[in-house]
Amino acid sequence: MTSLEDALRPAVGAAHVLVDDDLRAPYETDWTRRFTGAARCVVRPASTAEVVAVVRACAAAGAPVVVQGGNTGLVGAGVPAGGEVLVSLARLAEVEPVDAVEAQVTVGAGVTLEKLQTHARAAGLDFGVDLAARSSATVGGMIATNAGGIRVLRHGSMRAQVVGLEAVLADGSVLTRLGGLAKDNTGYDLTQLVAGSEGTLAIVTRARLRLVPLLPARAVALVAVAGTDAALDLLAAARAELATLSAAEIFYPEGLDLVRSHARLPAPFDGPAGAYVVLECAARTDPTDHILELLSSCKAVEDATVASDRAGLERLWAYREAHTEAISAAGVPTKLDVCVPLGELTALVAELPATVARVTPTARVIPFGHLNEGNLHLNVLDAGDRSEEVTDAVLRLVAAHRGTISSEHGVGRAKAPWLSLSRTPEEIGAMRRIKAALDPQGMLNPGVLLPG
Numbered sequence: 001m002t003s004l005e006d007a008l009r010p011a012v013g014a015a016h017v018l019v020d021d022d023l024r025a026p027y028e029t030d031w032t033r034r035f036t037g038a039a040r041c042v043v044r045p046a047s048t049a050e051v052v053a054v055v056r057a058c059a060a061a062g063a064p065v066v067v068q069g070g071n072t073g074l075v076g077a078g079v080p081a082g083g084e085v086l087v088s089l090a091r092l093a094e095v096e097p098v099d100a101v102e103a104q105v106t107v108g109a110g111v112t113l114e115k116l117q118t119h120a121r122a123a124g125l126d127f128g129v130d131l132a133a134r135s136s137a138t139v140g141g142m143i144a145t146n147a148g149g150i151r152v153l154r155h156g157s158m159r160a161q162v163v164g165l166e167a168v169l170a171d172g173s174v175l176t177r178l179g180g181l182a183k184d185n186t187g188y189d190l191t192q193l194v195a196g197s198e199g200t201l202a203i204v205t206r207a208r209l210r211l212v213p214l215l216p217a218r219a220v221a222l223v224a225v226a227g228t229d230a231a232l233d234l235l236a237a238a239r240a241e242l243a244t245l246s247a248a249e250i251f252y253p254e255g256l257d258l259v260r261s262h263a264r265l266p267a268p269f270d271g272p273a274g275a276y277v278v279l280e281c282a283a284r285t286d287p288t289d290h291i292l293e294l295l296s297s298c299k300a301v302e303d304a305t306v307a308s309d310r311a312g313l314e315r316l317w318a319y320r321e322a323h324t325e326a327i328s329a330a331g332v333p334t335k336l337d338v339c340v341p342l343g344e345l346t347a348l349v350a351e352l353p354a355t356v357a358r359v360t361p362t363a364r365v366i367p368f369g370h371l372n373e374g375n376l377h378l379n380v381l382d383a384g385d386r387s388e389e390v391t392d393a394v395l396r397l398v399a400a401h402r403g404t405i406s407s408e409h410g411v412g413r414a415k416a417p418w419l420s421l422s423r424t425p426e427e428i429g430a431m432r433r434i435k436a437a438l439d440p441q442g443m444l445n446p447g448v449l450l451p452g
Ligand code: MLT
Pocket: 074, 132, 149, 321, 323, 324, 335, 337, 369, 377, 379
């Protein structure tokens, strides 16, 4: 009898079917070290046709698959629960020439965000999504999770950049919509259905992406404010007065301390502050004056430092962007990515420490995130064996403040049990029917997104 592995080898080449423990290992644990599971084998197709062959072989063998991009996901959706065939899309790394007239480009799912940005910039354009994991995060994974990042304020999240895609369904049929038409009103928007479906409906193999103008002149301000309320006052002023605003981020003293000791950064200000806001403006000509004008007129500003040269921008962004790495170096965090209406943000931040302390007094909450969207990354360290109880308490608090349990990281395996805090039974029922129609065998990313 032929084994599944024997059927996969001719499909992708024997060197790209990894069965040995040490070869599989790098794919089996997520970046945060919170999720790990043994794969039956790791398969690395290099084209849509090879993905089709892999999916057909797995379907014939009744073997479920889990799909992985750059393995930078934060909700355990890209690593096996145990026994699945892991399909790595890293080799789908083809980049087509930029279409400057349409301001679009078609790329493979395994292309990293950094490679896409470099490619777009070489053509005088840019890509609208940016995030700290740019060197590893891949286009396919970013589409599957509808990734957000630091420029959602200006260009929207990943979904808004996706004009069309190519994707392999669970039966091996291929949806191809890469024509790039700006307007196309011909029925169900399958591209947008697949985007954000976390690999549960189809495997994205290529994408047609919208590009945005390249804005080479940037100015960043790191601003000390009294707390969340003052940060929101600053945000309101920035939104009203800065037409070139491209990012508005927040972090707190707990995060700053971790980042400073991890990245060996100096204190940004002489004294402490209740919260820190990063504002960035981007334009064709230097926007520094606009940002300085805002800082001098806004009463919420306690102290500020501004940069517009490359080294200065990197230096100021490091205080915000090094959070994930600094937290991870301090331990294995419980990571909760939530979003509340801006009017609820102050109360949420104020209630968090007591909510977590009721579960376990040893835990520390480090909030930071995308102020403009009310999107906080609540990273909890030292929760010990109470991680699940902390998750439950925090997500219920967020729901009580009319928020969502996942703002930009997705639901994955990590939050599937809490989906009903953000979606009605009718919505979950409709999602299940869509899943059953497109993947009746439950082959693609089982256990991800929809509770078991
Ligand atoms: C970020 O915005 O830096 C990441 O999405 C957050 C995280 O690591 O929790």
